[in-house]
Amino acid sequence: MKLNWHRLTVHTKYPFTIARPGASVDGTAVNRIIVELEHDGIVGRGEAAPSPFYNQSLDTVEATLRQVGPLLGDDPYQIGPIVDRLLARFDDQRATVAALDEALHDWVGQRLGVPVWRLLGLNGTDCPPTSMTVGIAELDLIARKTREAAGFHIIKVKVGTPNDEAVLATVRENAPAGCKVRVDANCGWSADEAVDRIQALRPFDLEMIEQPIPPHQYDALRRITQTVGLPIITDEDSCRPADVVKLAGIVTGINIKLSKCGGIRQAFDMIRLARNLGLQVMLGCMVETSVGISAIAQLAPLADYVDLDGHLLLADDPFTGPTLQDGVVAPPDRPGLGIGRA
Amino acid sequence: MKLNWHRLTVHTKYPFTIARPGASVDGTAVNRIIVELEHDGIVGRGEAAPSPFYNQSLDTVEATLRQVGPLLGDDPYQIGPIVDRLLARFDDQRATVAALDEALHDWVGQRLGVPVWRLLGLNGTDCPPTSMTVGIAELDLIARKTREAAGFHIIKVKVGTPNDEAVLATVRENAPAGCKVRVDANCGWSADEAVDRIQALRPFDLEMIEQPIPPHQYDALRRITQTVGLPIITDEDSCRPADVVKLAGIVTGINIKLSKCGGIRQAFDMIRLARNLGLQVMLGCMVETSVGISAIAQLAPLADYVDLDGHLLLADDPFTGPTLQDGVVAPPDRPGLGIGRA
DSSP: OEEEEEEEEEEBSSOOOOSSTTOSOSTTEEEEEEEEEEETTEEEEEEEOOOGGGTOOHHHHHHHHTTOHHHHOSOTTOHHHHHHHHHHHOTTOHHHHHHHHHHHHHHHHHHHTSBHHHHTTOOTTOOOOBEEEEOSOOHHHHHHHHHHTTTOSEEEEEOOSTTHHHHHHHHHHHSOTTOEEEEEOTTOSOTTTHHHHHHHHGGGOEEEEEOOSOTTOHHHHHHHHHHHOSOEEESTTOOSHHHHHHHTTTSSEEEEOHHHHTSHHHHHHHHHHHHHTTOEEEEOOOSOOHHHHHHHHTTGGGOSEEOOOTTTTBSOOOEEOOEEETTEEEOOSSSBTOOEEO | OEEEEEEEEEEBSSOOOOSSTTOSOSTTEEEEEEEEEEETTEEEEEEEOOOGGGTOOHHHHHHHHTTOHHHHOSOTTOHHHHHHHHHHHOTTOHHHHHHHHHHHHHHHHHHHTSBHHHHTTOOTTOOOOBEEEEOSOOHHHHHHHHHHTTTOSEEEEEOOSTTHHHHHHHHHHHSOTTOEEEEEOTTOSOTTTHHHHHHHHGGGOEEEEEOOSOSSOHHHHHHHHHHHOSOEEESTTOOSHHHHHHHTTTSSEEEEOHHHHTSHHHHHHHHHHHHHTTOEEEEOOOSOOHHHHHHHHTTGGGOSEEOOOTTTTBSOOOEEOOEEETTEEEOOSSSBTOOEEO
16 A cells, blocks of 8 residues: 655635634634555545644644554555554544545445445435534624525534623524524533533523533533533543443533544444444534545434534635535545545 | 345254253254345345244244335345344344345445455454364263364363263363363353352363353352453343443453344444453354354454354355364455355
């Protein structure tokens, strides 16, 4: 297998801000790394979306990629053993492992002439609607973004500022009737204030709450879940398969992202764990191109909640892949991840 | 999809007896049902090995097969949704669901021209050695069977009679030096006597103990596991994914069989659950033909312990499939399940 990669700068349509310090997109520029695995005349692609919150950066991605050669072997079909070897060595660089896992899946699907969702035994036409995210912003921009999201059935609102009630009032005023509203606090509340903050937002008829408090506070998460009567879905708390086990019986469900867990294979593990441990499944993403979104969209038929709008937030996505129809982001009916050039 | 099936009578080389009443093979005849799913000119095959212990019989298999037509749909790639629909309706007829799951996997692999283990992202050439089973019998027959198993690295001895020490002495006398010996009590001991019985067998240098006591006695299982200092692996206790969750932290590992859980897809779930819940993984089988053994052998690269000798116990297996080399039963490097006619 021949491994290549290149950095890629794309731009969001609007500045993108969330409650967690340091996690905002800098201005509108987003830097990603596209990985290419070539073998026997076929090129599989994947995307690394590193996050400083998980001790990842463009530099750590590239440092990892420079060392993975001997771990890849010469048979791209062997995704299981390859991912196991990569995680054994680079457990903390899962955004990089995800990119390689995606490229391997893309390669196998192209080689066999079928979409990855078919290889996974799924029905790619049976996906729940995605939410469209409205980040933290001034109220007039929130109003405008909400109106632009009119084609979606669900709006996800970033909360965790003193302004949350005004933000949600603006969203509700500008959203179509019947639109669901979910909120994502990105760890923005303390364990002490979370219940009160959520109760204060109840009048806005929320679908669910994502990651109300900073990670690893299981007792507080349990108390919040038992108290508020709304689904509590973790994100920063649910990175890997081992986390799913810890969260069973504590929260309502987990948000799974490929860049957190290490790719499609690990995500599939997390989904099966969640289902068998009584947890709901949400699939999410970073701000990323159609390469990464098409990869996670292959699993969308297995989700209760989908938040796959990362590519839709971009002004200059260089790739095509996922379809968008009536608010549903679905994997394309093309071999592999089905990625093309925009 | 067009569904056909037929009953099949095969014969064991020797009468096959275990400790659990009613579970012995009647004389040497074994009745199985071979399922065939035809679609678009390709025929996928699977095997139903019903067990009265799980309220299954040839009649319940056929009664189930007569009703599954509308649940199969018209796309054999959609194994996930199909198995979900089958289990929602026929949760207690998992031997039948397993046969259909196997046939679907066989179909997809043949259609794409690759072995199922490749579709599962595994390395089919990396399998642990299988044990060869020596059933309950007179000591001279046990001696003969043990000598016939000389090509295997592990012998599995059925225990649970007052005669266990003499049986194991006979096995050790006739087995090659370095041969591992595991024992399977098939629920044959009571919770009170199990620890004493196991301690009495310690001089025979056992690798592990399978299902010492009847199922659903979790406190006793935990106590046995903590006391005896040998791996305790459940079988009759570990039928389905939900059982794996219950057994975490209680025993050392679980024996997974397709006819218990409902096929390759459910078995894969159980394996991933076990791995993430700290349980070892054993793959086992019923007395069955190369159809059923080839199906579970696709997962052998994921196992710690393998006991896939069901087809090797037969005098007249009408099929070919799994390879046997130096005591290792492995899936063939042929499309689908790789089943042929003997």
